[in-house]
Amino acid sequence: MQLWQDYHTPTSVEEAIQHLSSYAGNSRIIAGGTDLLIDLQFNHEGPMLDALIDVTAIPEMTRLTEENGWCTVGGAVTHTNIVKSALIESKATCLVESCGVVGGPQVRNVGTLGGNVAHALPAGDGTTSLVALDAEAEVAWGDGRREWLPLVQLFKGPGVSALDSSRDLLVVFRFKLCGDGEATAFKRIMRPQGVALPVLGCAVWVKLDESKQNYTAARICIGPIASVPARASEVELALYGQPANDDTLEKAVKIAHETLHPRTSKYRATAEYRDHMIETLLRQALPLAVKRAQTGVAQAEGVGMG
Numbered sequence: 001m002q003l004w005q006d007y008h009t010p011t012s013v014e015e016a017i018q019h020l021s022s023y024a025g026n027s028r029i030i031a032g033g034t035d036l037l038i039d040l041q042f043n044h045e046g047p048m049l050d051a052l053i054d055v056t057a058i059p060e061m062t063r064l065t066e067e068n069g070w071c072t073v074g075g076a077v078t079h080t081n082i083v084k085s086a087l088i089e090s091k092a093t094c095l096v097e098s099c100g101v102v103g104g105p106q107v108r109n110v111g112t113l114g115g116n117v118a119h120a121l122p123a124g125d126g127t128t129s130l131v132a133l134d135a136e137a138e139v140a141w142g143d144g145r146r147e148w149l150p151l152v153q154l155f156k157g158p159g160v161s162a163l164d165s166s167r168d169l170l171v172v173f174r175f176k177l178c179g180d181g182e183a184t185a186f187k188r189i190m191r192p193q194g195v196a197l198p199v200l201g202c203a204v205w206v207k208l209d210e211s212k213q214n215y216t217a218a219r220i221c222i223g224p225i226a227s228v229p230a231r232a233s234e235v236e237l238a239l240y241g242q243p244a245n246d247d248t249l250e251k252a253v254k255i256a257h258e259t260l261h262p263r264t265s266k267y268r269a270t271a272e273y274r275d276h277m278i279e280t281l282l283r284q285a286l287p288l289a290v291k292r293a294q295t296g297v298a299q300a301e302g303v304g305m306g
């Protein structure tokens with residue numbers, strides 16, 4: 001069964017947008033193809049696509065750079081290349097820990113962070129950490145505009161993105177790297193036989209005060225819980241100004257139980273099990289992020305254990 005007619009490998013964002021525009025909605029962006037090819041083979045009911053536009057040869061989209069405390073990661077950077085980045089491991093550790101458990105090595109070698117976000121599943125592991133990092137995305141819209149947006153604005157529902165990947169391009173992500181007294185951690189529960197559907201993931205960013213004993217801020221993303229990835233804002237508020245100790249962790253766990261309500265999922269687990277796992281993940285990720293923020297040492301855990 002032929003699924004597309006032409007295949008283009010543009011070398012600039014402008015060229016990619018021109019190709020998409022010339023096919024007037026009947027072409028699609030492809031990066032690693034780990035989600036798209038399955039969609040095309042099993043779920044695509046429309047006519048054959050005129051073309052696939054491969055974005056993996058666009059230098060701007062395959063770079064990973066640091067400038068003035070900010071990290072910029074191209075939309076076509078693979079999970080493997082994120083895992084290999086010493087910069088991200090030390091200053092945005094949760095992203096290495098989440099990209100490091102996506103699928104297996106074959107999937108990570110070609111699958112990209114842009115594809116993870118554009119596919120718009122609230123369970124995307126890379127997505128969960130990007131939300132905790134408060135990342136922004138630069139989009140090249142089909143009408144020629146380029147715009148930076150908070151990452152969460154790209155999500156409209158499960159599998160529904162604000163991006164139309166037959167017209168718009170997710171070019172790069174940017175987020176602030178951790179400074180002194182700041183650190184992150186990511187933990188995930190996966191069915192042992194599962195390769196694509198995390199039961200639950202949890203990414204945490206914390207900022208401690210000068211004494212490194214009290215929280216001054218936190219960002220927490222636990223998902224999938226809602227139809228789009230979201231911050232656990234009530235849990236974050238409960239940490240604000242509090243000592244970074246076991247009592248505060250207990251309060252955070254209690255508020256997480258009260259405010260986060262995962263559903264039973266046929267493919268994932270029951271609501272009761274997933275609710276319990278919120279607690280398990282928070283008890284792992286929050287103290288780990290605090291320890292990293294206090295010591296200034298952050299070595300990614302669990303990479304390759306997906």
Ligand SMILES: Cc1cc2nc3c(=O)[nH]c(=O)nc-3n(C[C@H](O)[C@H](O)[C@H](O)COP(=O)(O)OP(=O)(O)OC[C@H]3O[C@@H](n4cnc5c(N)ncnc54)[C@H](O)[C@@H]3O)c2cc1C
Nearest residue numbers: 031032033034035036103111112114115116118125165170
């Ligand atoms: C066996 C297996 C295991 C997996 N395990 C996991 C897992 O553990 N965790 C997890 O999160 N995911 C998992 N995935 C899903 C997938 O690998 C990831 O989401 C991956 O990051 C997708 O990236 P990709 O480059 O392959 O995207 P593609 O398949 O190339 O594209 C996905 C979608 O995004 C669009 N798109 C891609 N790039 C862009 C862009 N720059 N701008 C606009 N639109 C774009 C495409 O048109 C398509 O609609 C798994 C997949 C497989 C097959």
